[in-house]
Amino acid sequence: MAAKRPLQIIFNRIYRGNSCRSFGALSENTMTSSSSQNLIDLEYQRSAHNYHPIPVVFSKAKGSSIWDPEGNKYLDFLSAYSAVNQGHCHPKVLKALTEQAERLTLSSRAFYNDRFPLFADHLTSMFGYEMVLPMNTGAEGVETALKLARKWGYEKKKIPKDEAIIVSCCGCFHGRTLAVISMSCDNEATRGFGPLLPGHLKVDFGDEVALEKIFKVHGDQIAGFLFEPIQGEAGVIIPPEGYLKAVRDLCSKYNILMIADEIQTGLARTGRMLACDWEEVRPDVVVRPLILFDYSRKGIRWRSDTCQCSASRQRCYALHSAGRAWKAGNGCCLSRALYSNAVPPELCSEVYLGESSTSTFGGNPLASAVAVASLDVIREEGLAERSAQMGQELRQLLIKVQQQFPNVIKEVRGKGLFNAVELNSQTLSSVSAYDICIKLKERGVLAKPTHDTIIRLTPPLCMSLNELEEGAKVLHDVLKLDVPKMQKEKPETVSQPATNACDHCGRTL
Numbered sequence: 001m002a003a004k005r006p007l008q009i010i011f012n013r014i015y016r017g018n019s020c021r022s023f024g025a026l027s028e029n030t031m032t033s034s035s036s037q038n039l040i041d042l043e044y045q046r047s048a049h050n051y052h053p054i055p056v057v058f059s060k061a062k063g064s065s066i067w068d069p070e071g072n073k074y075l076d077f078l079s080a081y082s083a084v085n086q087g088h089c090h091p092k093v094l095k096a097l098t099e100q101a102e103r104l105t106l107s108s109r110a111f112y113n114d115r116f117p118l119f120a121d122h123l124t125s126m127f128g129y130e131m132v133l134p135m136n137t138g139a140e141g142v143e144t145a146l147k148l149a150r151k152w153g154y155e156k157k158k159i160p161k162d163e164a165i166i167v168s169c170c171g172c173f174h175g176r177t178l179a180v181i182s183m184s185c186d187n188e189a190t191r192g193f194g195p196l197l198p199g200h201l202k203v204d205f206g207d208e209v210a211l212e213k214i215f216k217v218h219g220d221q222i223a224g225f226l227f228e229p230i231q232g233e234a235g236v237i238i239p240p241e242g243y244l245k246a247v248r249d250l251c252s253k254y255n256i257l258m259i260a261d262e263i264q265t266g267l268a269r270t271g272r273m274l275a276c277d278w279e280e281v282r283p284d285v286v287v288r289p290l291i292l293f294d295y296s297r298k299g300i301r302w303r304s305d306t307c308q309c310s311a312s313r314q315r316c317y318a319l320h321s322a323g324r325a326w327k328a329g330n331g332c333c334l335s336r337a338l339y340s341n342a343v344p345p346e347l348c349s350e351v352y353l354g355e356s357s358t359s360t361f362g363g364n365p366l367a368s369a370v371a372v373a374s375l376d377v378i379r380e381e382g383l384a385e386r387s388a389q390m391g392q393e394l395r396q397l398l399i400k401v402q403q404q405f406p407n408v409i410k411e412v413r414g415k416g417l418f419n420a421v422e423l424n425s426q427t428l429s430s431v432s433a434y435d436i437c438i439k440l441k442e443r444g445v446l447a448k449p450t451h452d453t454i455i456r457l458t459p460p461l462c463m464s465l466n467e468l469e470e471g472a473k474v475l476h477d478v479l480k481l482d483v484p485k486m487q488k489e490k491p492e493t494v495s496q497p498a499t500n501a502c503d504h505c506g507r508t509l
Contacts, residue, residue, distance in 0.1 A: 036068050052434075054441050054448060061088030064463040066446060075467055077447040077459045081232075082264045082418070085387075086377045087462035096373035097366070105366040109134075109358060115365035122372050126379070134362030138263040139175030141287040144357050145226070146179055148285065149257045150199075153223030157255060164223040167214055167256075169205035170505045173233030174226065174261050174287075183226070185502040202505040205231055206239035208246035215254040224257035224285070225250075229275035232264035235454035236413055236420035244279040251284070259285040264418070268378050268461055271388030271416030278415065383461040387416035393465055394419060394457065397472035405479045410453075419457045420450075421475070428453075430490040431483055439482040445474040 036057040056074065060067040064087055066074040079085060086093060100115065107113040116134065135141055146166060153159040168174070168183040175181075181189045182196035190196060201218065204210050205227065215222060229244060231237040251258035260283040265275035272278055274286060361367075378384070395412055398421060402409040411422040423433055433449030440447055440455075447455050457471070501507060 034069055036070060039069070054437055054446065056441050056446060063087040063089075064460045064467055072444075074441070074444050074446045075459070075463075075471055077445055077457045077471055079458050079460050082269050082458050085268055085383060085461045086374060086381075087460040090374075090377055090462075092377055093370055093373045096369045100366050100369035103365075106361070106364050108360050109363055113363070113365040113368075115368035116363040119368035119372050123375065126375060134364075134368075135357070135359050136361055137175075138287070139177045139180060140359070141263070142174045142180055142226070142261060143177055145259050145285045145287050146224070147357065149224030149226075149259060152257060153221075157223065159221055159223060163199075163221050165199050165201055165218055165221045167201045167203055167211070167218075167222055167225045169227050169231070170202050170502070170507065171205055171231055171234040171237065172226070172228060172261075173231070174228075174263075185505060187503055190503060205234075205237060206243050208243055208250065211247065212250055215250055215256065219254040219256065222254070222256050224259045226259040226261060228261045228263075228265065229278075230265050230270065230415060230418060232418070232456070233450055235422060235450050236418060236456060238413060238415060242279070244276055244281045248281040248283070257285055258283040259287065261287045263287060264458075268384035268387050269416055269458070270418045271384060271391055273378075273384050275415065275418075381462070384416075387461045390461070390463065390465070390468060391416040391419065394459075394468045394472070397469060398457070398475070401472055401476045401479070404476065408479055408483070414457075417457075417459055417461055417463070421455045421457065423453045423455070425453045428483065429487060431486045435486055435490075436478055436483065439478040439486075440474055443474045443477060445471050 036055075039057050040055060056066075057068050058066055059069045061076070064076050066076050066088070068074070076084075076088070104113065104115075135144060149166060150164045153164040154161065166183070170185050172183060172185065174183065176189065178193065179197050181193060182198075183200050183202075184190055185202070201214055201222075203214050211225070225247065227247065230239070248258055250256075260274075260276050262274055262276070266286070267273060269275075270278070276283055276286065391414060394417065395414060398409075398412040398419070402412055402421075407427045408424055409421055410424045413420055413422070423436070432452045433455050434452070437447050437449050437455060447457055449455050459468070459471070
C-alpha cells in the first residue's frame with residue numbers, strides 16, 4: 001500500500017539527477033490518470049506525511065454518501081471529524097456558497113464587507129448573544145481561549161506576572177499547535193518539539209475530587225480549566241453524570257474560567273446544540289461551534305467601540321471555524337467569537353485581546369454567507385433532535401452486534417451521533433482497529449480509528465435509519481468474515497511491548 005512505502009522514495013525523487021522535479025511545469029502524474037491509486041501515490045510523493053489516511057479518495061459527495069473517482073459509493077461514518085453535520089453538499093448551503101462566490105469572496109478585516117455584519121447579527125440573535133469575533137480554525141479557537149484566560153488571570157484575577165496556569169485533562173486533544181501540544185498526553189505529538197510551553201497542569205478527566213485538589217493547591221494561579229465535555233480523540237469518553245455541573249461549581253468557587261472545547265461535540269452532534277447542554281451548564285468559554293464567555297461573573301472584557309450594557313445578556317460565544325463551526329463541509333474557513341454586552345461599561349473600551357487576535361480570513365464574506373445558511377439548516381431541520389433519536393437507534397444496532405461478538409467488542413458508547421466501538425485487543429491479537437476500518441472501507445463504510453482499539457462512528461446528522469442499519473450490518477460482516485481471516489494471515493503478538501508512559505501525567509496510555 002502506498003501509505004506504507006519507505007520515505008526514501010521522496011529523497012530519491014528529489015536527488016536523482018535526471019529525474020529531479022521540473023519546476024514551472026506540471027508533472028506527468030498530474031497530467032495523466034486521476035485514478036484513486038495514482039492520486040494516492042501523487043499525494044504521497046508531493047505532500048508531507050502528517051496523516052495516516054484510510055486508502056480511499058473522495059471525488060464526489062452528497063448527504064451521507066461518498067463516491068471515489070471510479071464511481072464506487074461509500075457511507076460516511078466520520079463526517080470530517082464532525083465538520084459536516086448537515087451532510088455533504090447540502091443544497092441550501094451550496095446555493096449560498098455559489099451565489100456569494102460570484103459576488104465577493106475575501107475582503108480581509110482591513111475593510112468592512114456586506115456579509116459578515118449580517119452573519120454576526122444572525123448568530124447573536126439566534127443564540128441570544130451580542131458580539132462576535134471572527135477567527136479561522138479549531139486550534140485557533142483554543143489558542144484564543146488560552147490567551148483570553150491568561151490575560152484575564154493577570155488583569156482581573158491579579159495572578160503574578162508569568163505565573164498563570166491552565167489545567168487540562170489526561171487524554172485530552174485540543175489541536176496540534178505548540179501551546180496545545182504542551183497540554184497533550186500523546187507523546188508522539190510532543191516529543192521532538194520541545195521546549196514545550198510552561199504553565200500547564202494535568203488532571204484525570206471526569207474526576208471532580210482530583211480537580212478540586214488541584215484547585216485548592218494552585219487556585220490562586222489557575223486562570224482556566226480546559227476540557228472536552230466528551231473526549232473525542234481519546235475514544236468518545238463520556239464523564240460521569242453530574243461532572244459538568246461539578247466543574248461549573250468548582251470553577252465558580254475558585255474563580256477560574258471554565259473553558260469547554262466543543263470542537264467535535266458542538267452544534268447538534270451529541271443530540272444537543274452543545275454537549276454542555278446535557279447538564280444545563282454554561283461555561284465561561286466554549287470553543288468550537290461557539291466560544292462562550294460569561295462576562296458578568298468573571299469580568300471578562302473585549303474591545304468595543306460602543307457599549308450599551310444589558311444585564312440580561314451574560315454570555316458570549318465564539319465559533320471557531322467555518323468548515324467546522326458551521327459544519328458546512330464546503331472548504332471555507334471561518335471562526336467566530338460572540339460576546340455579551342453584560343460587561344461593565346467602564347471596561348468595554350479596555351482591551352483584553354483586541355488587536356492581538358486579528359485574522360486575515362476571519363469574517364470573510366464567503367464563509368459568512370455559508371455560515372448563515374448552515375446554521376439555518378441545523379435549526380430548520382431539527383438536527384439536534386434528530387441526532388439524539390438516530391444516536392439511540394445506532395447504539396441499539398451496535399449493541400446487537402456486540403451481543404453476537406462479546407469477546408471482540410468491549411464497549412459501545414456515545415451520545416447522539418457521537419459514538420465509538422471499543423474493541424478487545426486481547427481477542428483480536430494482531431488485528432488493529434485500523435485493519436478493521438480498512439475492511440469496513442472495502443465493504444463500503446468509511447470510519448476512522450483512534451488509538452489501536454477504538455473506532456469512532458460519527459455520521460452526518462442527516463443519515464437515514466436504513467443507512468445506519470447498513471453500517472451496523474457491515475461491521476457485523478467484517479467481524480464475522482474478515483477478522484478470522486486477518487487473524488490467520490497476521491502473526492499473533494507473542495508479547496506486548498511496554499507502553500510508553502505519558503510525559504506529562506506519567507500514566508500508561
